[in-house]
Amino acid sequence: MTLHGTNCYLLSGSHGPDVTLIDTGSPAPSAAPFINILGEHLRSTGNVIRTIILTHHHIDHVGGLADVLEFIKNNGAPEPSIYKFKTPASTEPAGRSVIGDDELDRLVQSQSANSQGIKWLRDGDKIPQRELDDGMPLTVMHTPGHTSDSISLF
Numbered sequence: 463m464t465l466h467g468t469n470c471y472l473l474s475g476s477h478g479p480d481v482t483l484i485d486t487g488s489p490a491p492s493a494a495p496f497i498n499i500l501g502e503h504l505r506s507t508g509n510v511i512r513t514i515i516l517t518h519h520h521i522d523h524v525g526g527l528a529d530v531l532e533f534i535k536n537n538g539a540p541e542p543s544i545y546k547f548k549t550p551a552s553t554e555p556a557g558r559s560v561i562g563d564d565e566l567d568r569l570v571q572s573q574s575a576n577s578q579g580i581k582w583l584r585d586g587d588k589i590p591q592r593e594l595d596d597g598m599p600l601t602v603m604h605t606p607g608h609t610s611d612s613i614s615l616f
């Protein structure tokens with residue numbers, strides 16, 4: 463399922479209510495229509511976001527993370543696991559179009575006292591996908607180019 467938002471995907475299958483959100487779109491106020499559609503979908507299907515995977519640090523892919531986490535928290539849903547490839551230190555970005563790893567991790571950790579923060583991915587890691595019909599995990603491939611922290615999933 464593709465959501466209204468920049469390059470956001472919701473991965474679901476027929477095995478239970480768990481779903482995976484890939485990227486979180488732009489920050490507020492742009493996030494509002496996306497959050498509304500996401501909320502409608504989750505309410506109508508009973509699905510629960512258990513996993514969030516961030517593909518790279520551009521603001522139109524990670525900027526909506528705070529809004530998504532707040533939405534999940536306000537709905538009393540369990541805290542999702544959040545994954546991202548760690549930006550290589552030598553290429554840590556600066557500027558308004560990106561959100562750095564430290565800031566993202568602080569944001570995630572601020573959501574609850576029990577938060578373990580972002581789970582940092584490495585090339586070849588496999589992310590469990592209980593909900594998918596074939597039960598296969600998503601495999602992470604580091605694909606630097608668009609940004610130094612970009613990943614592809616298969």
Ligand SMILES: [Zn+2]
Nearest residue numbers: 518520523608
């Ligand atoms: Zn980008």
